[in-house]
Amino acid sequence: MGAGDESGFATEFLPDLLNNLMDSRPVLILIFLFLQKTSLFAQTSFGVEGGLSYNTYHTNITNRSATTLKGVTGFSADLPFRYKIYSWLYVTTAPGIVQKGYSMNRTDSLYGEYDRHINTFLQLPAGVSLVYSWRRLRGTMEPGLYAGYWLAGRVKGAVADVFG
Numbered sequence: 798m799g800a801g802d803e804s805g806f807a808t809e810f811l812p813d814l815l816n817n818l819m820d821s822r823p824v825l826i827l828i829f830l831f832l833q834k835t836s837l838f839a840q841t842s843f844g845v846e847g848g849l850s851y852n853t854y855h856t857n858i859t860n861r862s863a864t865t866l867k868g869v870t871g872f873s874a875d876l877p878f879r880y881k882i883y884s885w886l887y888v889t890t891a892p893g894i895v896q897k898g899y900s901m902n903r904t905d906s907l908y909g910e911y912d913r914h915i916n917t918f919l920q921l922p923a924g925v926s927l928v929y930s931w932r933r934l935r936g937t938m939e940p941g942l943y944a945g946y947w948l949a950g951r952v953k954g955a956v957a958d959v960f961g
Contacts, residue, residue, distance in 0.1 A: 840880060841878075843876065843878045847872065847873060847874040848872065850897070851871070852869060852870075852871050853868035853899060854866050854899035854901075864904065865901070867901075867902060868899060868900070869898030870898075871896040872895075872896050875920075878890050886925065887926040889922075889924050892920070894918070895918045898913065898916060899914055900913045900914070907957050910956055914950070915950070915951045916947065916950045917948045919945065920946075922942070923942050923943075925939070926938075
């Protein structure tokens with residue numbers, strides 16, 4: 798697998814999986830039901846959030862003129878939680894896991910060399926939500942704290958065999 802060969806889970810398997818899921822009528826109905834807004838008069842709410850991301854690394858690599866930076870597909874999955882204290886005050890949190898990455902590829906005579914970095918983080922944002930309503934308009938301010946922990950990092954790559 799060289800620098801130009803970007804095969805992997807996100808580029809081979811994921812598009813086929815998404816196309817197959819979208820052809821399925823029950824999945825579309827389920828997605829439609831999840832996206833509907835419901836009015837709940839409860840003090841506590843929780844849910845599941847997630848998605849895909851495309852992360853890139855922006856830096857000055859003028860000392861590596863024959864190197865290109867490429868993004869890597871990542872993901873995020875969270876469990877949001879909101880607890881109502883008063884009609885204008887909520888406590889919120891959304892613990893989750895995030896994966897980010899980038900790739901550096903050589904483009905000169907060392908074509909085929911690459912470094913692919915993938916990092917996985919645990920995140921815990923926590924805060925309060927202050928709500929103010931003006932008739933049909935509603936405004937919020939959500940100050941809070943954020944904690945993150947690096948769970949794992951993986952570097953995959955290929956280096957030229959200069960002695961071979």
